[in-house]
Amino acid sequence: MGGVFCATQSLPLGRPGAYMAKRKADYTEILVRQGLISPEQLAEAKQMAKESGIKLPDALVRLGYASGDDITRAIAEQHGLNFVNLREVVVPPSVIELVPESVARENAVLPLAEGDGRLTVVLSDPMDIDTVDKLRFILNRQIELALAPREAILEAINRYYGQTIAESADSMLQEFTDTAIDFTETVDDGPKGDEGVDESSAPVVRLVQLIISEAVQLRASDIHIEPFETRIRVRYRIDGILVERDSPPRRLLGAVLSRIKILAKLDIAERRRTQDGRIKVTVGEKDLDLRVSIIPSAHGQSVVMRILDKDNIKVGLKQLGFGEDDFLKFKTLIYRPNGIILVTGPTGSGKTTSLYASLNALNTPDRKIITAEDPVEYYLPGVNQVEIKHDIGLDFARVIRAMLRQAPNVILVGEMRDLETAQMGIQASLTGHLVFSTLHTNDAPGAITRLIDMGVPAYLVASSVLAIMAQRLVRVVCQKCKAPYTPSDALIQSAGIKPEMLAKANFCRGKGCGNCQGAGYRGRLGIYELMIMSSKVRELTFNEAPTEHVRRAAQSEGMRTLYWDGIEKAIKGITTLDEVFRVAKRAESD
Numbered sequence: 001m002g003g004v005f006c007a008t009q010s011l012p013l014g015r016p017g018a019y020m021a022k023r024k025a026d027y028t029e030i031l032v033r034q035g036l037i038s039p040e041q042l043a044e045a046k047q048m049a050k051e052s053g054i055k056l057p058d059a060l061v062r063l064g065y066a067s068g069d070d071i072t073r074a075i076a077e078q079h080g081l082n083f084v085n086l087r088e089v090v091v092p093p094s095v096i097e098l099v100p101e102s103v104a105r106e107n108a109v110l111p112l113a114e115g116d117g118r119l120t121v122v123l124s125d126p127m128d129i130d131t132v133d134k135l136r137f138i139l140n141r142q143i144e145l146a147l148a149p150r151e152a153i154l155e156a157i158n159r160y161y162g163q164t165i166a167e168s169a170d171s172m173l174q175e176f177t178d179t180a181i182d183f184t185e186t187v188d189d190g191p192k193g194d195e196g197v198d199e200s201s202a203p204v205v206r207l208v209q210l211i212i213s214e215a216v217q218l219r220a221s222d223i224h225i226e227p228f229e230t231r232i233r234v235r236y237r238i239d240g241i242l243v244e245r246d247s248p249p250r251r252l253l254g255a256v257l258s259r260i261k262i263l264a265k266l267d268i269a270e271r272r273r274t275q276d277g278r279i280k281v282t283v284g285e286k287d288l289d290l291r292v293s294i295i296p297s298a299h300g301q302s303v304v305m306r307i308l309d310k311d312n313i314k315v316g317l318k319q320l321g322f323g324e325d326d327f328l329k330f331k332t333l334i335y336r337p338n339g340i341i342l343v344t345g346p347t348g349s350g351k352t353t354s355l356y357a358s359l360n361a362l363n364t365p366d367r368k369i370i371t372a373e374d375p376v377e378y379y380l381p382g383v384n385q386v387e388i389k390h391d392i393g394l395d396f397a398r399v400i401r402a403m404l405r406q407a408p409n410v411i412l413v414g415e416m417r418d419l420e421t422a423q424m425g426i427q428a429s430l431t432g433h434l435v436f437s438t439l440h441t442n443d444a445p446g447a448i449t450r451l452i453d454m455g456v457p458a459y460l461v462a463s464s465v466l467a468i469m470a471q472r473l474v475r476v477v478c479q480k481c482k483a484p485y486t487p488s489d490a491l492i493q494s495a496g497i498k499p500e501m502l503a504k505a506n507f508c509r510g511k512g513c514g515n516c517q518g519a520g521y522r523g524r525l526g527i528y529e530l531m532i533m534s535s536k537v538r539e540l541t542f543n544e545a546p547t548e549h550v551r552r553a554a555q556s557e558g559m560r561t562l563y564w565d566g567i568e569k570a571i572k573g574i575t576t577l578d579e580v581f582r583v584a585k586r587a588e589s590d
Contacts, residue, residue, distance in 0.1 A: 036070050045059040069083075119142070207256070226302045227300035239521055266294065271301060288307060291305070320526050321527065323528070334362060343436070344446070344469070346440060352378075371386065374414050384408075396424070410435075439451075445548075448468070469528055476574060478516035501567075534553075
């Protein structure tokens with residue numbers, strides 16, 4: 001499939017001065033005309049872009065209405081330029097050498113072909129005249145343009161200009177493994193940040209930076225560094241699944257731990273107690289927070305670094321993965337003036353993201369929003385966030401009590417952990433506040449039983465709770481390598497899929513490619529169980545009915561369980577049956 005661009009090839013590409021004259025219809029009109037998006041979807045994306053302060057193309061991609069390739073193709077057509085699929089072309093080394101790596105990385109451009117004294121350069125924004133002028137000045141050549149998505153350009157830069165971050169980390173680990181030289185000197189130089197890590201830094205300093213950079217590049221949510229008797233195991237959690245990397249030698253444990261503790265401003269000498277801290281790092285163009293947890297284990301201290309990316313919470317309700325009916329119900333609920341909305345699920349099921357998406361939708365100048373969180377993971381502009389500090393007595397109940405004196409419209413309580421917190425949250429809802437909170441239960445009906453078991457009177461639960469939403473995260477089939485497939489009859493039978501559902505099924509799975517690191521999945525989406533507190537469910541709650549009775553009543557009124565919401569997404573080819581089986585089970589009442 002790959003073709004080679006040679007210097008003798010002539011490409012009909014526009015020149016910086018000429019392409020403005022060839023301007024056609026706006027790229028959004030082109031997308032609508034081609035049927036890739038509808039006018040309604042375009043209007044929704046414009047609204048999201050306006051509310052979130054992001055560019056319209058980014059809003060279209062986040063909503064899932066168009067891919068980066070689709071949008072870039074339309075922009076190329078608008079400006080009379082060529083669109084280039086960088087995964088399907090091969091650029092000769094002689095052309096790559098014409099643009100220094102520093103220039104390519106700094107400006108996110110890639111040389112594509114040369115001929116007749118002109119250099120064809122791929123960039124993502126045809127209106128970036130400053131970059132074109134800068135390239136013309138630096139390279140002293142006529143510049144012609146072609147377009148590709150920014151992510152594809154950055155990926156190609158890593159591919160053509162030497163080793164990628166992952167390869168650098170691998171080679172460094174190999175260097176440590178192959179030699180007995182102690183590379184750990186000067187590890188305690190003090191925190192330098194990303195800008196201070198270069199070729200002259202101590203190898204362990206560079207190694208820790210490379211591990212963090214590689215994890216970010218691979219879209220990991222956590223980095224696990226675990227000591228064992230003869231080795232250190234490094235694992236990344238990617239799309240909820242732990243993936244093991246090549247491991248550093250055991251002798252580097254002390255140096256790696258010291259470096260991480262220095263960055264997190266923790267006590268280097270403390271080896272017996274648990275420690276928690278935060279690291280601020282810059283990887284590429286991203287400013288990230290790492291939440292660090294260190295615990296002593298049998299073979300040394302184990303480290304987990306949670307990567308907190310601000311981009312993860314700039315998500316609208318539409319992108320969470322709701323079915324159309326659940327989306328409309330939930331959107332109506334969050335605009336209610338008072339009551340409690342509970343989100344339940346295990347750790348790592350996306351509860352925080354769902355709650356922040358709700359707050360983002362409600363975050364307007366006419367509403368006051370206060371949160372009590374333990375800890376505050378992401379900082380939301382325009383929202384008053386309070387961090388719980390148990391060591392000084394600043395617990396949830398005390399913060400909620402103080403919150404009510406601040407006259408908020410919306411309150412977020414990080415978690416209803418005990419009776420006092422639950423009672424305070426309920427009192428807040430009964431006094432005219434909309435309260436969001438979380439509970440750790442397996443399903444939505446189980447949250448009612450949990451609150452009553454805590455000691456909250458059943459009549460208060462029945463009168464204050466508006467809705468309970470349980471959720472899990474399933475991996476999404478990779479869009480680059482997805483292909484139709486037919487599950488076995490035994491699998492379909494065990495899933496309980498009825499013939500009428502099977503008739504409209506479009507099962508897909510990923511073959512594995514570079515885009516998904518061979519996993520067949522890229523990204524995650526929520527599956528949901530939204531239980532509205534109807535009059536029937538309230539009556540059962542008031543009478544402290546068993547969870548099973550509440551579940552049956554909710555299902556009879558249209559509640560779709562976690563399992564069947566997942567099956568519906570598998571039937572549509574969004575995820576796979578294996579993923580649904582992994583995170584949800586079929587209830588006996590189904």
